[in-house]
Amino acid sequence: MAECYVNGHYNEDFAGFAGNRAVSEVDPELHNLVVREKERQYEGIELIASENFTSRAVMEVLGSSLTNKYSEGLPGARYYGGNEVIDEIESLVQRRALECFGLDASQWGVNVQPYSGSTANFALYTAVLNPHDRIMGLDLPSGGHLTHGFYTAKRKISATSVYFESLPYKVDMNTGYIDYDKLEETALVFRPKLLICGASAYPRDWDFKRLRAIADKCGALLMCDMAHISGLVATGFASSPFELCDFVTSTTHKSLRGPRQGLIFYRRGPILDKDGNPTGKEYAWETKVNMAVFPGCQGGPHNNTIGALAVALKEAMTPEFKEYSKQVCTNARTLAEQLVAMGYSLVTGGTENHLVLWDLRPHGVGGSKVEKVCDVAHITLNKNAVPGDTSALNPGGIRIGTPAMTSRGLVEKDFEKVAKFLDRAVQLAQAIQKEVGGKMKDFGPAAEKDAGVIALREEVVAFSKAFPMPGGLL
Structure with missing residues (x-):
């Protein structure tokens, strides 16, 4: 029996072997979900501070023998x-x-x-x-x-x-x-x-x-x-x-x-x-x-x-990654400065690293509601406790990070635009809360069909698709 690989090259004689079929053929349902997740990432603004986009080279080894x-x-x-x-x-x-x-x-x-x-x-x-x-x-x-x-x-x-x-x-x-x-x-x-x-x-x-x-x-x-x-x-x-x-x-x-x-x-x-x-x-x-x-x-x-x-x-350990890290911090500072200029409160007043902790309590809307509006609008971030909060499940703030979108090539002017998107999300959350009340069971469905949130989503998707997505096809 011939080897599947000869001198590092795939032997086409074994293309029909069951163990060499693509996931799209073996499990179309799961393949579709993976494609949808890739599209979700590509069409959104990823601001979760603990997430990033790996390179294609990293992904290749993750899926290796x-x-x-x-x-x-x-x-x-x-x-x-x-x-x-x-x-x-x-x-x-x-x-x-x-x-x-x-x-x-x-x-x-x-x-x-x-x-x-x-x-x-x-x-x-x-x-x-x-x-x-x-x-x-x-x-x-x-x-x-x-x-x-x-x-x-x-x-x-x-x-x-x-x-x-x-x-x-x-x-x-x-x-x-x-x-x-x-x-x-x-x-x-x-x-x-x-x-x-x-x-x-x-x-x-x-x-x-x-x-x-x-x-x-x-x-x-x-x-x-x-x-x-x-x-x-x-x-x-x-x-x-x-x-x-x-x-x-x-x-x-x-x-x-x-x-x-x-x-x-x-x-x-x-x-x-x-x-x-x-x-x-x-x-x-x-x-x-x-x-x-x-x-x-x-x-x-x-x-x-x-x-x-x-x-x-x-x-x-490359010069390119050092420049990337520098840009991560610069983008975080830019985002912080823009939010402060808009009248918002940040924990410690700013940032020295990759994240911003935004205190929404002075604006009468909690982190959970702003997170929901942003999620519907394809902006991914997370609700987060801020000093003085007593509940991690219903906190008064949100956490925003810049590493992932910096990996897609965003610089200062782009994060100025992101800040404007976030400002609109807060205003929409305030308006929806005023209309339906403070309970999340009412707020969530209202946010999902709100015309203003849908319009914001369309702009966010158009903005996001202007930047390349690392990591290869899937």
Whole structure:
């Protein structure tokens, strides 16, 4: 029997083989849904801060033969045979991850197997904490992430808060900035074993020097979850956590523009004192972190995603990607300035990174209603809590990010137009609410058939289709 591939070329003799049929032939229903989703992305303005558009090269590896291979374990120490190539790929990704963030392999290690940022975080907690150890992370209504220990008065929401004792810190309710003085005061009383920094909705940079000092004062390890800003960190447009943190976790699909996956960076090698001199001791995190990922928290790694990450990391180390990151920040500032000029209120008054947190409470309409109007109008963003909110399900604000549309080529003048679209969406939401009342069960159907919203959608679609869509055919 002839091989399907000869010298890297497909053998047409096997074109009729069942395993080589296209998805359009095998499953027309699913193919149609995928095409519809691609069209939805192409015809809309994507403003969710945690989303981006991967390149065609990344997508090709995601859909490659790498998905076929089981490879529990680590390079050179697998539980299955046939992993010679997979070992090379994972080792390549490890080297590129360190290089991308300017890290010395003698001082830092990285596990590239976590399926997501959430699993990366929980694997790290598993590695460095015992059940019921104390942690402190930014509160969810202040812009933190669920996995940093969020809970409510009635129940524990995140598994982090189930297995560990969590006491979140908050932003200043008046300024929207992290209150480092209050953080330090609380930490010295609570004495967490792990202090967590990083956020999913915080538009400002982090004071890692102050956080390190607080962690040292209360005897805590310091971890940064840089999921949202990893691409900006890699290109120097956000402060790097690596100089002062003990651990750094991240996703890879947000501002880094890669596949959906997680990373765990950990210190390794000799422990140095505050003057940079060897203490005679070495960090012992590597084995603990690796064992926590597998077999502690997950099974075999997704090799197609790891391979795709290799491509994304290579792209992230190019001059073009640095220009992209710069434009992401410029576009966010432009959007913020336009909204402020229109009379709207932003948490902290502006932004220093890729996102804007918009407080709609002064305008009498909630984030859920503006999100609904925008969704009908093909503008995708998300409702979000703002300082002082008590409900994440019915918050007073929305979160807006610029990475995805910057990937499609939008620059400042384009985001000025986006700001005008958003202003119209708020005005439409106010008008619909005035007509049908405040209940979402009435508001949603009214928004879907409102003439003004439909007219806005037509303009948004025409605007969006003027920009190219990355990622290939599907």
